[in-house]
Amino acid sequence: MIFSILHFLGGYCKVVLNGGGQERFLNICVSKQILLWKLTRKDSHYIFFISRAGMEELEEISAKTGCSYRIICKKGLPFLFHRYRKRKILLAAFLFSAVSLYVMSLFLWQIQAVGCRSHSEEEILDYLEEQGIKSGRRLSEISCHALEEQIRRDYKDIAWVSCDLKGTLLTVTIKETLDKEAVQAETADVPCNLIAAKKGTIDSIVVRSGSAMVKKGDKVKRGDVLISGEVGLYDDSGTLTETALVKAEGSILAITKIKYEDSFSMLHYVKKHTGRSFDLFQILAGEKLISLPGKKETYRYYDEETKQHILHIGPQLYLPLSLYVTTRSECQIQEKTYTEEQAVKEAEKRLSVFLQEYKEQGVEIIDNKVRITCGEGVCRAKGKIIVREPFGKIQEISQ
Numbered sequence: 001m002i003f004s005i006l007h008f009l010g011g012y013c014k015v016v017l018n019g020g021g022q023e024r025f026l027n028i029c030v031s032k033q034i035l036l037w038k039l040t041r042k043d044s045h046y047i048f049f050i051s052r053a054g055m056e057e058l059e060e061i062s063a064k065t066g067c068s069y070r071i072i073c074k075k076g077l078p079f080l081f082h083r084y085r086k087r088k089i090l091l092a093a094f095l096f097s098a099v100s101l102y103v104m105s106l107f108l109w110q111i112q113a114v115g116c117r118s119h120s121e122e123e124i125l126d127y128l129e130e131q132g133i134k135s136g137r138r139l140s141e142i143s144c145h146a147l148e149e150q151i152r153r154d155y156k157d158i159a160w161v162s163c164d165l166k167g168t169l170l171t172v173t174i175k176e177t178l179d180k181e182a183v184q185a186e187t188a189d190v191p192c193n194l195i196a197a198k199k200g201t202i203d204s205i206v207v208r209s210g211s212a213m214v215k216k217g218d219k220v221k222r223g224d225v226l227i228s229g230e231v232g233l234y235d236d237s238g239t240l241t242e243t244a245l246v247k248a249e250g251s252i253l254a255i256t257k258i259k260y261e262d263s264f265s266m267l268h269y270v271k272k273h274t275g276r277s278f279d280l281f282q283i284l285a286g287e288k289l290i291s292l293p294g295k296k297e298t299y300r301y302y303d304e305e306t307k308q309h310i311l312h313i314g315p316q317l318y319l320p321l322s323l324y325v326t327t328r329s330e331c332q333i334q335e336k337t338y339t340e341e342q343a344v345k346e347a348e349k350r351l352s353v354f355l356q357e358y359k360e361q362g363v364e365i366i367d368n369k370v371r372i373t374c375g376e377g378v379c380r381a382k383g384k385i386i387v388r389e390p391f392g393k394i395q396e397i398s399q
Contacts, residue, residue, distance in 0.1 A: 012051050016069065019069075021065040028065065108139055109135050110169045110312070113172050148162065159176065167316030169316045192397055193368075194249075194250060202254050203363070205226070207249075211230065226392050230245060256388075262354075267340065268337075269335055270329045277327055280328070281326075284321065299328060301332065306324055345382045358389075364388040
């Protein structure tokens with residue numbers, strides 16, 4: 001990338017080399033340290049790129065070796081200036097663009113949060129905005145060291161954070177989990193109970209701290225205490241002398257029921273794409289969205305997909321501009337009706353997706369008592385799902 005920029009600034013040419021002594025011609029160029037690149041052999045001649053400075057010596061080398069050369073094209077800034085040297089408005093526009101680019105490079109335009117887990121990227125970006133770190137902030141006003149210290153103070157569960165400011169891009173890299181144990185240790189002495197969040201039947205209970213208030217097979221309702229944070233202290237005679245408050249801890253599994261209800265019309269629509277499409281282009285400058293001229297067609301039915309491209313020069317010089325490309329693809333809508341068998345399969349598929357979400361949370365499905373019926377153009381699924389799941393939530397004890 002950097003070499004392409006340097007070649008463009010200095011100017012370069014594409015050359016075709018013909019005649020005898022071509023290898024000698026190239027060897028002399030190497031001995032004179034003339035830079036040639038993308039050298040390729042085609043039939044009886046060579047094609048290569050050479051810098052504008054190297055072009056000045058080709059005439060002498062050509063006369064010495066008896067070769068002939070022909071310039072196919074000239075590219076780069078010097079040739080561009082020479083071509084449009086009489087067009088003062090174009091030159092002024094170029095200078096204005098160069099100055100604008102320099103001014104924009106003095107501000108922050110893009111922020112990235114890396115390593116987010118329990119804290120989402122959106123949460124970190126919102127926090128940075130509250131601290132005044134947002135698009136449009138002058139780079140000279142941002143202290144990466146101070147920002148790192150502030151994040152550590154405000155997020156106790158972030159073990160390590162690094163802020164890297166390059167170009168107009170700020171990258172905030174965080175590592176979590178290490179300090180979560182320390183956070184738990186800080187709250188270890190806070191007395192609390194474990195209580196039932198809903199109705200259920202206790203399947204197993206293992207107490208690590210506190211006093212068990214239920215046993216396997218007990219039916220509990222919402223708010224019942226499962227493990228109490230009140231622990232009695234007794235003397236040798238078995239008399240209660242004192243009650244200590246601790247943080248109740250344990251592993252509880254309970255059998256619970258999940259109500260499930262779903263319905264959908266057996267009349268549905270199927271899309272078929274025709275292959276015709278067109279793109280709409282828009283530029284977002286700050287908060288203003290500008291539509292660009294282009295081909296527009298009218299479709300009765302179409303799918304629409306929009307992609308955002310943040311404009312930048314190289315990997316680090318971001319600009320306060322975004323290009324939105326909206327693709328509209330024409331489609332035809334066909335009306336169809338599920339057969340009863342197809343409707344049942346669709347209902348089972350929707351139920352399977354619902355159950356999978358619970359399984360990913362560590363819930364074990366014991367029994368499925370959902371009944372699927374079809375009638376009056378509607379497919380209905382209704383019933384209860386019996387599950388075994390981790391049970392209990394924390395309730396702090398007022399001292």
